Amino acid sequence: MVSTKNPDSSPDRAAPPSGLVLRRVAIDTYHENVAYLHRECAVYRAEGFQALSKVEVRANGKRILATLNVVDDTAIVGCGELGVSEDAFAQLAVPNGHPAAVSQAEPAASIPALFRKINGERLGREDFEAIVRDIAQHRYSKIELTAFVVACNRSELDREEVYFLTEAMVATGRRLDWHERLVVDKHCIGGIPGNRTSMLVVPIVAAYGLVFPKTSSRAITSPAGTADTMEVLATVEMPFEQLTQIVHQHHGCLAWGGTADLSPADDVLISVERPLNIDSPGQMVASILSKKVAAGATHLVLDIPIGPTAKVRSMPEAQKLRRLFEYVADRLGLSLDVVVTDGRQPIGRGVGPVLEARDVMRVLENHPDAPDDLREKSLRLAGRLIECSPDVRGGDGYRIARDILDSGRALAKMQAIIAAQGAKGFDHHHPALGSLTLDVAAPSAGVVVGIDNLQLARIARLAGAPKVPQAGVDLLKRLGDAVVQGEVLYRIHASYAADLAFARDACERENAYRIGTVDQLPQVFVEF
Amino acid sequence: MVSTKNPDSSPDRAAPPSGLVLRRVAIDTYHENVAYLHRECAVYRAEGFQALSKVEVRANGKRILATLNVVDDTAIVGCGELGVSEDAFAQLAVPNGHPAAVSQAEPAASIPALFRKINGERLGREDFEAIVRDIAQHRYSKIELTAFVVACNRSELDREEVYFLTEAMVATGRRLDWHERLVVDKHCIGGIPGNRTSMLVVPIVAAYGLVFPKTSSRAITSPAGTADTMEVLATVEMPFEQLTQIVHQHHGCLAWGGTADLSPADDVLISVERPLNIDSPGQMVASILSKKVAAGATHLVLDIPIGPTAKVRSMPEAQKLRRLFEYVADRLGLSLDVVVTDGRQPIGRGVGPVLEARDVMRVLENHPDAPDDLREKSLRLAGRLIECSPDVRGGDGYRIARDILDSGRALAKMQAIIAAQGAKGFDHHHPALGSLTLDVAAPSAGVVVGIDNLQLARIARLAGAPKVPQAGVDLLKRLGDAVVQGEVLYRIHASYAADLAFARDACERENAYRIGTVDQLPQVFVEF
Structure with a gap:
């Protein structure tokens, strides 16, 4: 021994x-x-x-x-x-x-700091630097990694510690420099199915002329990530040099962010956070802001949806999270604009890569069946980003964004980005959807007073999304819609019988819709 | 997916x-x-x-x-x-x-309860039963196991939760029944080198006639566990049937507890707690009491040493821990007597299996070089156990124990137990110690005012203990002893040159002794 x-x-x-x-x-x-x-x-x-x-x-x-x-x-x-x-x-x-x-192997040098955190002590900047460096270099065992994640869970990190953690996560990976004064980005904390605003905000804002090098993740627990949906339309994995060239030429891109070595400790931490279902405020802030700063953003609009089945369920909770994001962003020198949005139900009609790509293209084409909520939310977020431009008056952004979308300039920009990344030839007028379908009907007459984001996401995943891009859920009714008994609420698409059977079982247990009376509609105050 | x-x-x-x-x-x-x-x-x-x-x-x-x-x-x-x-x-x-x-594999059924604990919720009896069952059946991944340990660390468990955890740990393993009204046991929470009182308390109390089926662990992080030291004298691993027979015949045994399937979840938890250096009150109580109850004890004397380098460093801390032990023991129907002892320095002279076996045998033989502190502490603990007997007046136990030791009846009992388990033929008059030695001398004149238990244990381990039983540290000076410059404080024994070199390096950095003036002696109030 x-x-x-x-x-x-x-x-x-x-x-x-x-x-x-x-x-x-x-x-x-x-x-x-x-x-x-x-x-x-x-x-x-x-x-x-x-x-x-x-x-x-x-x-x-x-x-x-x-x-x-x-x-x-x-x-x-x-x-x-x-x-x-x-x-x-x-x-x-x-x-x-x-x-x-x-x-x-030498034990990781930061283990004494880890032990102090496990014992409830506050750690300093050097401690987080040492821990994050060891994590990024895979020097932590699974036991040590899990201990760090759980010891930092809940309210165990104060806001300065969250800043130290975020800063350390930026420092251990690559940091992109676009050689631009203004580099914009947007992010949503997640949890809302169908919420593909990035694929509209990027072409609108890039068409306006701001540099918007958007990198996204694939779905981790959701039925589609932006990278999964964009991949229906174009290649999303490409060498970094090609990405740079696209951004310089078109001002924007919609690529997968996995290859760029941005905040590599984040990916290691997620490998433990995910199986443990951990998504604490401190870890969320560190994960999101480290990736954005490493990606070279100077201005970020952050979408925090609230609703009964969203990640954030009340306005006080949203405001507390907003303050933590703002504190850390300020210390990192990142200009941050937090927008609290309506997270009571999915955004758009489709949930699943192909269905969502269809919705996005309809909005860009000003198609009569374009989902209005997706259009409006995207315009508001794009407007906020456009207002980062010093020559735009506060309040004018939305109108500028709308003009760009209505005029077809956003569609042209999206087509240019798709072509530059490598078009897949997706026909959004005739999207190839999973041919096995199941219509889920209202069990009684009334008004739709609740849509469970979590259960709907689960059903779409069981149907095959995102692994089967053609699979998912197409929503026909939304909050506040009146329905008669037997009227179809949503349609499930699948490509494999077993998948459809799993989705059906889940629906039978809980179909994600609640039918009631108008006064039962959940009220959510949202700002813009 | x-x-x-x-x-x-x-x-x-x-x-x-x-x-x-x-x-x-x-x-x-x-x-x-x-x-x-x-x-x-x-x-x-x-x-x-x-x-x-x-x-x-x-x-x-x-x-x-x-x-x-x-x-x-x-x-x-x-x-x-x-x-x-x-x-x-x-x-x-x-x-x-x-x-x-x-x-x-099906995910473990208790995972939702684990997630609730991670999120800071209080768990109920059924939750702990489900979690502990899954842990004992190895259904938890390392990630899940670590998350449970860290989420239960510090003051995350209230005392009723500690009881539920302990009870569940007992229930998942074997529970021994000795078919006796009174089955006594003793345990020390650990951290004090050389503290081999069990090897004296067992023969004394068994000679008195109480049933004392003592099973011990091997060293985990210390230079010797009771099982390691007893193994110098006798076989400690034997079939359970043989153990039972020895206990029924001799009223006592000193065996390794690893084969009996007692509280199997404890061993799994320790595999994570040890590398994370976690030893929280709740986990300590659950670990110790579950093993003792599963081993069939009805009466337990628990030794909590306090001192500047002991596990417990103040009397208020010891009292808080005592109350938790008492609460859980009462709910389990275990009669518990907590004794707070002096943990300012090692007990006995030798640290390491052979050195400690020598000390134990010297006490049993009433040898003039027997370490008095080991003798006195063992007599006091044995006295407490003897007082579990309904016909002994409170306060009479010490005297009865001393009579048994002084009369040679304890030595005879120990020899009978050694013979029954399988004698190793250890010659304690001429113990074979590691032939490579290093004398560590006082750097200055003064009084010994501090002995660092942790550093001394580290030095003994580096010298080879417990893997090399002949290795360890022999203490020549104790707290309060006056020394002149260059006088030997302790002697290191090793069997391999590399081990001695490691121990020497550690001594050179920090020799574990502090020399000062009498007024610097740490004061510790201890009760008996």
Whole structure:
């Protein structure tokens, strides 16, 4: 039980034993690096690896961390070989048989700070820098990562700590510089199905002339992310150089943000937050603002929807969250405009990539069936961004945005962006929807007084969205609509019978609509 | 992303695809079960395993949970084979080639309760029962396990929740019944090196005639646990039937508690608490009391040492902890007597298995070099236990214990227990100590005013204890002793030069002793 680490006095003991050669072990371990040593291997026996399973593998100047597995079968690895799993082999990027070394990994340097946070202490700037650096470099075990996330959950971080965390997350990744005085962005905290305003706000604002390099995520728990829906129309994954060129030429883009190494610690943290259903204010602010600042935004409009089944359920809660966003944005030098919006029901008609792409294109074309709520919300958000321009009077943005949309300039801009990214040839007049359908009808007459965003998202996901882009839910009734018994509320589209069956089961348990009387309509005050 | 679980309506979809045969993959994955499927295997392709990596493996009626790895090399597993790591193979206990099935594991049923705890809610009895059952059955991922531990850390559990947790931990494992009205036990919350009172209290109290089936742990972070030290003298791992027989014949035993399946969730929780350095009051109470109740104790004396480098550092803190222990013990029907003791320095002279065994035997023999503090503390604790006997007046226990020790009856009892468990032939008159020694001397003249328990434990561990039983630290000076410059404070014993070098480095940084003036001695009030 002697530690093999003692850098001060016994450097030779810590030095890698030599003589091993690398061997690719054809096992895919799902992004967890695993190293394999034979039990009889001299290195394994000499290093006393039993107690600790985290090792550092080195080859050709590269170092990766891995979990050690011990092998008793020379068909997998022999003595003198250092086996690594497929992902790890790719990261090392050297051929089979290349010299390699392995030693016990140093514990992450920020572990004492982590322990202090677990014990409820307040951490300083250097603590967050050290922790986030270790997380981004995958030096934390799953146990340590989870402990950090849970210890920072709820109201455990004060606002200055949230700022330190955000700043550290920006600092550990790439930070884009567009060489522009004004770089705008928008973001919604999420939770509202169909809410594809970015795909309208970007062409409107870019057509006005502001630089708007929009990168979005794919869906994590929702039936579609902006990247999923945009992908119906155009390629969203492209080399960063191409993205830059598109932004400089067209002032805007709608791309997937996953390849740019922006706030890489965020992705690691999300890998733990998601299975634990954690979405605390501090972590939300750090996640969103770190990505936006790293992406080079100078001005951000943030959409916080409120409603009975939205992430934020009351105006006091929204205002508290707004203040936290504003505090951190100010300290980061990001100009932030928070907009509280109506989150009582989905936005637009379609929920699912193809259905949402159809809605977006209808709004851009000023089509008579274009969903008015999606149009209005997008115009208001675009107007707020246009007002970031120093020569626009407060209050004029909406009118400017509307003129751009009504004149067809937004549609032309969207078509230019689609062409530049790589058009998919989507025919939005005849969208290919999942051919298996199920109409869900009103069980009684009355007025639609509630639509459960969470349950509707669940139904759309069970129907196949976003993995099956043609799947999803098409809403025919909205809050306040009168219905007679048996009238169709929404239509489910699926491509596979099993998916439709899952969605049907979910509907039968809870169809997401509540029918009542007008006085039961939820009231939500929203500002613009 | 359709869930494949839908027990209500599509049982056939959830049913295990058949036709696989089990194959032992000779990889030791350190107690984490891993299953291996070839990428081209029809089962892998059909089940959509990509998204979730936790699977259930079934063979011959047994079910185990495992993490799935995907293999691209038929030398490891071929199509139609279900590979499992060595531990998992042993758990299934069927031969290679036996039919087996694999499917996505159901998420643990208690996950919603876990999420409520993460969000700061109070949980009820059923919640803790469900969570602890899932933990004991290894249904929690490392992420979920860590989240539970951190969410229950600090003052997150109220005392009734601690009771529910403890009760659930007892209920999930085996519960021993000695068929005796009075079954006594003692426990120390830990943190004091050399504190081997159990090895004296057991023979004294058993010689008095009370039933004292003492099971102990091995060292987790200390230089020796009672099981490690007892193992110098006798076998400590034996079949449960043999243990029962020894207890019935001799009234006592000193065995390792690891094989009895007592409070199995505790061991799983410790696997996360230890790397995170978590030792919160609620978790300490649940861990200790669940083990004791499961082991069949009716009366427990609990030792809480306080001192500047002990686990508990002030009397108010000790009293708060005492009240929590008492509340939970009362609800469990366990008679508990908490004793707050002096934890300012190690107990006895030796720190490390052989050194501590020497001290214990010297006390039993009434040897002139027997450490008086170990003798006195053991007599006081034994006296408290003897007073559990209804025919002993309060205050008489100490005297009875002393008579038993002084008369040699305790030594005879210890020799009988050693013989029954299997004597190792340890010669405590000439203990074989690590032959490499280092004397650590006082850097200046004065009085010993501080001994750092934590640093001393660290030095003893670096010297090799408990893995090398002959290694450790032999204390020559204690609190209050006057020393001249250069006088030896303690001697380090090691069996390997590298270990001695590590211990020396640690001493050079911080030798654990503080020399000062008499007025600097820490004062600690302790009760008996």
